[in-house]
Amino acid sequence: MSDAGELQKKTFVVTRFDPDVDEVPKTQTYEVPCRPDWKVLDALNFIKDEIDPTLSHRWSCRMAVCGSCGMNVNGEPKLTCKTALSDYGDVVEVAPLSNFPVIRDLVIEMDGFMEKFRDVKPWIIRAKEKAAEEGTYRQSPEELSAYKQYSMCINCMLCYAACPVVASEPHFLGPAAIALGHRYNMDSRDEGAPERNRVFRGEGSVFYCSYANECSEVCPKNVDPAAAINQAKLNAVVDWATSFVVRRKR
Amino acid sequence: MARPSHPQAMTPHRPAPTRTAPPTVPDDFYTKPRMLTYLLFDATGIVYLLVGFVALRVARALDSGPEAWADLMSDFAQPLYVGFHLLALVSVLFVGVRFFRLFPKAQPARLGPAKPPPRPVLHAMLYVVWIVVTIALLVVLGGVWP
Amino acid sequence: MKTLLLRLEPVIWLLFGAGIMVGTILLPGYLLTVALGGPLGLLPEGARSYERALAIASNPLGRLVLLALIALPLWKGAHHVRALAADFFGPGADVVVGSLLYAIAAVGSVAAILAVAAI
Numbered sequence A: 001m002s003d004a005g006e007l008q009k010k011t012f013v014v015t016r017f018d019p020d021v022d023e024v025p026k027t028q029t030y031e032v033p034c035r036p037d038w039k040v041l042d043a044l045n046f047i048k049d050e051i052d053p054t055l056s057h058r059w060s061c062r063m064a065v066c067g068s069c070g071m072n073v074n075g076e077p078k079l080t081c082k083t084a085l086s087d088y089g090d091v092v093e094v095a096p097l098s099n100f101p102v103i104r105d106l107v108i109e110m111d112g113f114m115e116k117f118r119d120v121k122p123w124i125i126r127a128k129e130k131a132a133e134e135g136t137y138r139q140s141p142e143e144l145s146a147y148k149q150y151s152m153c154i155n156c157m158l159c160y161a162a163c164p165v166v167a168s169e170p171h172f173l174g175p176a177a178i179a180l181g182h183r184y185n186m187d188s189r190d191e192g193a194p195e196r197n198r199v200f201r202g203e204g205s206v207f208y209c210s211y212a213n214e215c216s217e218v219c220p221k222n223v224d225p226a227a228a229i230n231q232a233k234l235n236a237v238v239d240w241a242t243s244f245v246v247r248r249k250r
Numbered sequence B: 001m002a003r004p005s006h007p008q009a010m011t012p013h014r015p016a017p018t019r020t021a022p023p024t025v026p027d028d029f030y031t032k033p034r035m036l037t038y039l040l041f042d043a044t045g046i047v048y049l050l051v052g053f054v055a056l057r058v059a060r061a062l063d064s065g066p067e068a069w070a071d072l073m074s075d076f077a078q079p080l081y082v083g084f085h086l087l088a089l090v091s092v093l094f095v096g097v098r099f100f101r102l103f104p105k106a107q108p109a110r111l112g113p114a115k116p117p118p119r120p121v122l123h124a125m126l127y128v129v130w131i132v133v134t135i136a137l138l139v140v141l142g143g144v145w146p
Numbered sequence C: 001m002k003t004l005l006l007r008l009e010p011v012i013w014l015l016f017g018a019g020i021m022v023g024t025i026l027l028p029g030y031l032l033t034v035a036l037g038g039p040l041g042l043l044p045e046g047a048r049s050y051e052r053a054l055a056i057a058s059n060p061l062g063r064l065v066l067l068a069l070i071a072l073p074l075w076k077g078a079h080h081v082r083a084l085a086a087d088f089f090g091p092g093a094d095v096v097v098g099s100l101l102y103a104i105a106a107v108g109s110v111a112a113i114l115a116v117a118a119i
Helices: A042-051 A110-119 A141-145 A148-152 A158-162 A163-170 A175-185 A193-200 A214-218 A226-245 B033-064 B067-075 B079-102 B118-141 C002-038 C050-057 C060-118
Strands: A007-014 A026-034 A070-073 A078-079 A091-095 A102-104 B001-006 B024-026
Touching: A026 A042, A042 A091, A070 A148, A070 A158, A078 A214, A078 A226, A110 A175, A141 A148, A148 A175, A158 A175, A158 A214, A163 C060, A175 A193, A175 A226, A193 A226, A214 A226, A214 B033, A226 C002, B033 B067, B033 B079, B033 C002, B033 C050, B033 C060, B067 B079, B067 C050, B079 B118, B118 C002, C002 C060, C050 C060
Parallel strands: A007 A091
Antiparallel strands: A007 A026, A070 A078, A070 A091, B001 B024
């Protein structure tokens, strides 16, 4: 193991909530000797391993591809595996992601997100599937580039924590779900845009978005969901307008 | 520390098997600089509403005749109107800068056969149009030509 | 009401889009001249005269620009103030404030059309 440098003591103010014991969430403070190259997740794991095994938090890949470790760090939604402690002072506040119900400690209820996800039908929709003998669907690099950016989402939900509309309108589909629906609408192999655009104009309306752009500011994978949502608005309007002209099987 | 979000924010239709704490946002959610900029952007809506109705006075004065027009010009010279129109000018410039920055990425890669220009080009084009139109209005409404 | 707003949303959004784009592009020129320059005496002789203003506003293009200057900012304003209300006061306020403001914008737009047509 290489020489990791001097340890620095940092104070972590961590939100705790045990539904069997606590009426409301509270904070608990831990003193953690941190290596200079540590991320916030390293400190949380140290707390759990060495100080307080009752702390609950989600994490997995440690390399910002699984989307499990999203939390509020000093009030900002972050992937804790990607957030360097050297960017922070002596006191670091770790709280569960904003705008989500909290199951326990730093673990949030994800099912609301999964429902919105499912609502946008995130799969290739074809009027008629190609028979296997006919081969694969062909797609040019240019066709791929139309949606590739929006396929990079790791479902970390930082965008939902950052969005002021998610904070106030429970029906809003939200950034990641809309970006994913848009990803499929822009996929040349997909024929489901009319169905998805109806969802986009429905109860979860993409038009709730007021282009705060916070989602894109916090996205760790540069998906730029704000771009997707606002492109989706234009597509939804065009779809709505053409629906008066073109008779479509609903 | 935290303030409540909407009580049903991100809440699934089927309740969780254990009691959950309600969704919250940090205390500084609405006051941190980026969010304040966005809220200010939305707040310029008040200015735009007022500007529209004040501009309606212009049309009405033109309908009514030279005396109404003179009254309007005299009103517009009062500190309240001058202050409002200066605020409107600042607001419009602020809106323009933010909106033009966000507009290019809101264009789909393709709409039927049409493709937008590259984003930096589109961004520049918006400013060119803004400047050209403003100059044209300054020339015509400013009494230079015709 | 919420369902009605959702169904009208594409039209509202198009009007808002026109409002923010066209309104923002046109407003600086109008503000610097008609709203500020003329009344404060900063423009050349005759620039703010009724006759000249009437001549410009009677021209078809002049009518269109004046109509755009009045009506379109109303929709940008309505849509954004609605968003502000929704952020701070929730979905209930969103419906009430939104409906009220869009109604105001609609009334203002009709008034604008009538006023500009009468010039």
